[in-house]
Amino acid sequence: MVNQKEFLEWFTGAIETEFSSSPGEPLPWAPGHPKQWSSARAAIQLGQETQSTPTLSANEELLGVGVGQDVHVYRVATQERLAVLKGHTDVVEAVHFSNQTTADGARLLVSHSGVILGDASQVVLWKLCSDGVSVVGEQVETFGAQLGLYGSSVFTPDGKLLFISNNASTQFDEEDGISRDAESLPTIHLWDIAGKTTLLQLCGHTDAIQCVTVSSDGSLLASAAWDGTARIWDAVTGACLKVLGQFDGGQLWSVAFSPSGKHVAISQESPWGRVHVCEVNSGRTLSTVKFHIWTRSLTWSPDGSKVACGADPGTVAVWDPLTGEESMRWALKLDDFGMGTMAMPRGLRFLGQDKIIFQLNEGTVYVYDLAGHQKYQFGRGPEDRQSKFPRAEMACSARLVVIPDTDGVLRLFDL
Template sequence: MVNQREFLEWFTGEIEQDFLSATGEPLPWAPGHPKQGASADATIHLGQETQSTPALSCDGELLAVGVGNGVHIYKVATQERLAVLQGHAAEVESVHFSSQTAEDGGYLLASHSGVILNDNSQVILWHLDSNGTSSESLATFDAQLGLWGSSAFSHDGKTLIVICQNESTQFDDDEGVSRDASSLPYIDLWSVQDKMTQHSLRGHTDAIQCVSMSSNGKLLASAAWDGTARIWDAATGSCLRILGPFDGGQLWSVAFSPDGTHVAISQESPKGRVHVCELSTGETVSTANFHMWTRSVAWSPDGDKVACGADPGTIAVWDPYTGEEKRRWALKFDDFGMGTMAQPRAVRFLGKGKIVFQLNEGTVYAYDFEGNQKYRFGREPEDKQDKFPRAEMVWSERIVVVPDTRGVLRLWNL
C-alpha cells in the first residue's frame, strides 16, 4: 500500500483526461502557467504548519489563519501581521469570517479549536475593528464549526452556527451504552445582536458533519453520520424534511442549489455517491455513483451543474437533474494505490465559468471556460515534502492562498 511519503516522491501530476473547451480541445495554459512556489506573487511565513484552512474577509482585505493556539490576522495587500488573537486552549482547527461586515464597519470572525468530534472543542466569536488591528472576544462556546464547506454564519452575519455535543454515537452499542436524547449532537443558532441562542436544532442521532445555509437565508441543511440530511426553517428552528437514509453509510456534506429548491448530499459507504434531492417532495432526482468517497460538493452559480472530487484523481461535473455527466478531469496513474492518494478536495465554482480545486498533495488547478484558459499552482520540483498539508486553499475572485507543510502561505493573483 502506497503511503503519503511514497506518493509524494513518485507523483508526476500527469493528466490523463483534461477539461475541454467548447470546441472540444484541451484548454491552453494561461500566460505564465503552470506556476510553481517560487513564482508566488507574495508569501506569508507563519513559523509552523497551520492546521486550519485560511479565511479571507468579505472585502478581501484581511486574511485569518490558525497558528498553534492563536489566530493570526494579516493584511492581504502587504502581508503585514496585524494582530494575534489569543484565547484558545488547544490548536486552532478552523477560522471563518462572516460574509458581511459588522455594523461599525469591522469584521466578525469565528474560530474553532480542539479535536474534531471530541468534547473539548471550543468556538470563539471575535469582533475586529475596520483596520483588523484591534479585537475583542464576544462569546465562547463548548462547540465546533461544521466541516466540508459548512456555513459558520448566516448570510446577513446576524447568526452564528455551531454544532454541540458532536461526538459520534456509532460505538455506543459496542460499549453497552444507550445515549440519552438530550446528549445527542445538535446545532445551535446564536444571535450575534442579542447574544443568545435563537434555536437548538435537535434530531440527528450521530455526528453532524456539515451545515449549509440556502442563499436566501431561509433554510438550513445538515448532513450527519446517522445517514440522514435534515432541512430546517432558520426562522423557527423547526425540521421541515428528513432526507434519507439512502442505502446505508454516512453522509458527509450537503449544499443547496442557488435557487434553494434542491440539495446535493455526499455519501460514503458502501461506495461514494452524491444524491440530488428536491426539497418540495423529498424525492431523489439523480444519483452520481463513484468508487471513492467524496466530501466536497459544489453547485455552479447558474444551478445547472454540480461538481465534486470523485474517483481516484478525478473531478466530475454533471447535470444535477438528469445525472448526465458533462465534464471529467482525471490524473494518470498506472498504480491504483497511487490514484487513491490523489483525492481532490476543496472543489468550488469560482464565479461564472470557472472551477477551482486542490489535490491532497497541495497542487491547485483552476479552469476558466469562458476565458478559455487554465491555471496551475504547485510545488517546485525540488520542494520535497513527506506528508500532505492538512489545511486547504482559500480563494476569492482576485487571489488564491495555498498553505504548505512548512508553514508558508503562498498568494497568487487570479
C-alpha cells in the same frame, strides 16, 4: 498501501482527462503557467505549518489563519501581521470571516480548536475593530462545540446568526449499553450574535453531524450526518421540514443547496461514494451519481445548471443535477488505485459560471477557465519537495489564491 511520503515521491501530475471548452481540445496555459511556489506574488511566513484553511474578509483586505493555539490576522496587500488573537487552549483547526460587518463597522471572525468530535472542542467568536492601521481583536464568546466541515456554512448570509454543533456524543453509550436521551445527541445550535443567546437547537440526528449549510436567502438549513440522513430545517422556527435518506445505509458527509434553494446535493460514503440530488419540497431524489469511495467536496454552478464534486481516485466530475448526465470530467493518470485514493480533489468551487478551481491533497491547485479558454496551475517545484500533505486547504476569491504548505508559508497568487 501507499503512504503520503511514497505518493509525493512517485506523483508526476500526469492528467488523463482534462476540462475543455470544446471536445478533444485541451485548454492552453494562461501566460506564465504552470507556476511554481517561487513564482508567488507574495508570501507570508507563519513560522510553522498551519492546521487551518486561511480565510479572506469579504473585501479581501484581511486574511486570518490559525498558527498553533492562536489566530493571526494579516493585511493582504502588505502581508503585515496586524493582530494575534489568543484564547484557544488547543491547536486552531478552522477560521472563518463573516461576510458582513457589524453596525459599528467591525468584522466578525470565528475559530475552532480541538479534536473534531472530541469533548475538548472549542469555538471562539471574535470582533475585529480596525482604525485603518492596526486591528484589535475582542473575544466575544467561547463555546464548547465545533464548526461544521466539508463546505459548511458558518454564518447566515446576513451575518446575524452563527452555526455550531455539539457532536461529542452519539446514539449508543457503549459503557452503559443503552441509547442516549435526545438532549445528549448531536445538536445544531443557532446562536444570535447581537443578542448573545442561543435562538434554536435543532435535534434529530443520532450520529455526528458533518456538514451544515444555509440556503442563499437564509430561510432554510440543511445538515448531513453519519446516521445516514440529511435534514432540511426551517431557519426561523427550527422545525425539521424533511428527512432525506437513508441512502443504502451509508454515512453522509456533505450537503450543498442549489442557488435557488429548491434542491440539495448530498454526498454519501459506503458502500460506494455517491452524490444524490434531491428536491427540497418533496424530498424526492432526482439523480444519483456513483463514484468509487470518497466524495466530500460539492459545489453548484451559480445558475444551478451543474453540480460538481471531487472524488477518488483523483477525479472531478460535473453533471446535470436533474438527470445525472455527466458533462465533463477531469482525472489524473494513475496506474495504481492506491495512488488514486491519496489524490482526492478538495476545496472545489465555481468562480463564476465557467471557471472551476480545486486542489489535490498533495497541494497542487488547478483552475480551468472555460469561457476564457485557458488553464492555470500552482504547484511545488523540484526544490520544494515535501514528505507529507498540507493539513490546510487553499483559500481563494475571484482574484486571489492563498496556498498553505507544510513549510509554514502562505503563498499568494493572482488569478
